[in-house]
Amino acid sequence: MGETIHIGAFISGGGTNLQAIIDSCENGNIDGKMAFVGCDKPGARGLERAEKNNIPSFVVDYSSIIKTYKKDPDQIDLPDDFDLDEAISKQSFFPEGYDPEKIKAFLITRTAAEAGLLKEMKAYPYDLIVLAGFMRNMTPYFIDRINTDPDNPRIMNIHPAILPSFPGVDGYGDTFRYGSKVGGCTVHFIDYGEDSGPIIGQRCFPIEPDDTLDSIKKKGLEKEWELYPSCIQLFAEGRLETVKETFTLDNGNTYQRAIVKIK
Ligand code: GAR
Numbered sequence: 001m002g003e004t005i006h007i008g009a010f011i012s013g014g015g016t017n018l019q020a021i022i023d024s025c026e027n028g029n030i031d032g033k034m035a036f037v038g039c040d041k042p043g044a045r046g047l048e049r050a051e052k053n054n055i056p057s058f059v060v061d062y063s064s065i066i067k068t069y070k071k072d073p074d075q076i077d078l079p080d081d082f083d084l085d086e087a088i089s090k091q092s093f094f095p096e097g098y099d100p101e102k103i104k105a106f107l108i109t110r111t112a113a114e115a116g117l118l119k120e121m122k123a124y125p126y127d128l129i130v131l132a133g134f135m136r137n138m139t140p141y142f143i144d145r146i147n148t149d150p151d152n153p154r155i156m157n158i159h160p161a162i163l164p165s166f167p168g169v170d171g172y173g174d175t176f177r178y179g180s181k182v183g184g185c186t187v188h189f190i191d192y193g194e195d196s197g198p199i200i201g202q203r204c205f206p207i208e209p210d211d212t213l214d215s216i217k218k219k220g221l222e223k224e225w226e227l228y229p230s231c232i233q234l235f236a237e238g239r240l241e242t243v244k245e246t247f248t249l250d251n252g253n254t255y256q257r258a259i260v261k262i263k
Contacts, residue, residue, distance in 0.1 A: 005236045006035040008126040010117075010134035015046020016221060017132040017158055017228050022053050024229035031236045035124040038117050040136050056124065060116035062109075062136060069109045076108055079115040082141055087111065090140035092193040107139055114142035128235055131157040131190070132228070135169065140192050153189035153197070153242055156235070158228050160185050160220050162202055167195035172220050176213045183207050183216050185224045187231040189242065189260065198242050198258045200231045239263045 007025070009018050018037065024030040037050035037057040050057040068075050087107045094103050113136070129146055131138075138155065147153050161171030162184040168174065175183045184204030191197035203223035207216060234240050241261045248254050 005032045005127040005232075006125050007032045007232065008035045008038065008121060008124065008129045009132050010038045010040075010129065010136075011044060011046040011132050012040055012135040013044055013046060013133045015044070015049045015133065017224055018046050019049050020225035020229055021130065021132065021232065022049065022055070024232070030229050030233050032128075032232065035126045036121065038120060040113070040134065046133070058117075058120040060113050060120070062113045065113050065116075066109045069105060069112075073105075073108070076112045077115075078108065078112055079141070082111050082115075084108070087140050090192050092191075092196070093137060107141075110136065110139045111141040114139060118142065118145060127154065128232065129155045130228070130232065131155065133158075137194060138190055143190065143192065151242060153191075154235075155190045156187055156200065156228075156231065157190050157195070157197070158185060158187050158224055159195050160217075160224070162186060162204060163188060163195055163199060172217045173213060176207070176211075176216050181207050183220055185220055185227055187227055191258070198260045200234065200240060200260050200262075201227050203227045234262060 007021065009021065011018050021030065022034055025032045025034060034053070034055045037047065037055050039047055039057065039059045040062040042059050042061055047057050065076065084104065084107060088103060091107065143155065146155050159167070159171055161175050162182070163186040166174040172183060182204045184202055186202045187200045189197045189200065203226065205219045205223060239262055241263055242258050243261055244256065245259050246254050246256045
């Protein structure tokens, strides 16, 4: 038997993954309890699911923070313990040579929003954070405040593609347009990059000649609703171990990566 974990979820949209997680906590497929639902968009439909299930929820309006920054960067409130240079050196969303002003704007606005999330989260105990259709990248500031033990990450994300293919905002769309013959979804722990963290689980499905983007999304979501709860349950059972592996390639170079081992 696993322990009962407290799960905080972040959403941006309809929240069907959130619903699958809520249902799995109810029916015993996850030894867990929902602690809170956080959201970046006022009025997101998934917030109704939280309300119906008596789960506390809160919203931090990312768009309004981004608009304020564009008008007057000095109006942005940043937490006292934020260090921009540290965040710049840790993040790996942006390729080398990317416009430094854009990187700075991204880190400042997202960190300001994340400070708002962290303030709201203080009211609730949580063991695990799940990003369930949360369409915002978390910065090093937020990640470091949740992953206080770097060997035991505890922010999961579900992505609508078989990573490392098709990271970014439109996994199923990118899979479809590329002409892939299989699609799928991935649950992973997040790291400082975009959809680049250690993989916990994946599911795939065939893409047939008569599939459309809509039918691919439908097939994919059905897989997501199975995969996410099963990965969360592995976490609840204490069966996920993240280890740093070093591989030596045939040409003598080494390749390092954090890998999730399922015990
Ligand atoms: C899901 O397909 C999820 O994989 C995707 O958004 C959808 C949310 O659906 N997430 C991402 O693209 C994250 N970058 P839902 O709100 O019904 O759970």
